[in-house]
Amino acid sequence: MPLRKIKKKREPNWKEWDRLAQKEGLRAPITSVNGDVYTGEWKDDLKHGKGTQVWKASGDLYDGDWEAGMRHEFGTLSVRDEDSGEYIKKYSGGWKHDKRHGYGTNYYSQRECYEGEWQRGQRGGWGRMHYSDGSVYEGEWLGDQRSGKGLLRLPNGNRYEGTWERDMKNGEGRFLHQDKGQVYSGTWVDDVAKCGVMEDVDRDSAPHSPPYPIPQCTLEDSDAVLTAAREHHLQ
Structure with a gap:
């Protein structure tokens, strides 16, 4: 009995092309x-x-x-x-x-760079930012802005250490005026010092100290005044 030759089924060309393209x-x-x-x-x-x-x-x-x-x-x-x-x-x-x-x-440029943590394409977490004017910020970030606890050092030696919100000083913070030999500790709102205590610190060795020292506070209850002012600005 003669054998019947079964023709081999050929795969469509498009399948071969698709396999090669993968x-x-x-x-x-x-x-x-x-x-x-x-x-x-x-x-x-x-x-x-x-x-x-x-x-x-x-x-x-x-x-x-x-x-x-x-x-x-x-x-x-x-x-x-x-x-x-x-x-x-x-x-x-x-x-x-x-x-x-x-x-x-x-x-960002030859004089500006950020080293630290990122979240979904934005600065978020802890990081250090070097600015073109020589300032350096080290601290917390959120949504590509300074937010939380952080320290800002300025080229002249002055520095701020405290809380930040929306890329500005907000909340409690301490600003050292090293060039004047003074330090401010108190409350900030949108980069503006609102209420706090200013004191002399090593004013004799400061390069640009004021001619007269800060006078002593004579309020009967200065703490109560500061507390009321702080509550007003932070409400």
Whole structure:
């Protein structure tokens, strides 16, 4: 009895093409339709693992970890300098779901940088900010603003230590006027000292001390006056 040859069923071309298009593991540089270029690892057709991406529109470069198509874990973001054309580090640290998250350092300019904790792309937690005028803030942040306990040191040696809210001195705080040899301890509202006690501290060695010392307070109950004023301003 003659054998009948069964013709092998051929898989449709589109299935083969789709399989070849699926990106898995380490791949050569891949250019997107918009011109972005990614070189690195893939998983389930998404950037996953170690990889480097250059965005065509901005010229920014990211080198680090990816997860499910987003920057995740640790990575460094660099931007291209307009004058030299070379890359300058912008941020290095933790990422989560494509946003700065965890501990990292962000460079705003050659003289301004922030080192500390991030939450969902904003400064949040503890951090140290160096400002272009030479001031340094160390303390708590919330929603990209100074909020909570913090210390601000000014270039002339003066410093404020106390509470912050909405990026301003708010609540109880102590301001040392080192240039005048005086210290103020009291209540602040939106960066303005409202009620407290001003005292002389090492005024003889201060470079710009006032000509006369602060007179002694002669109120019968100064504490009660301060308490009433504090309650008024903080209500």
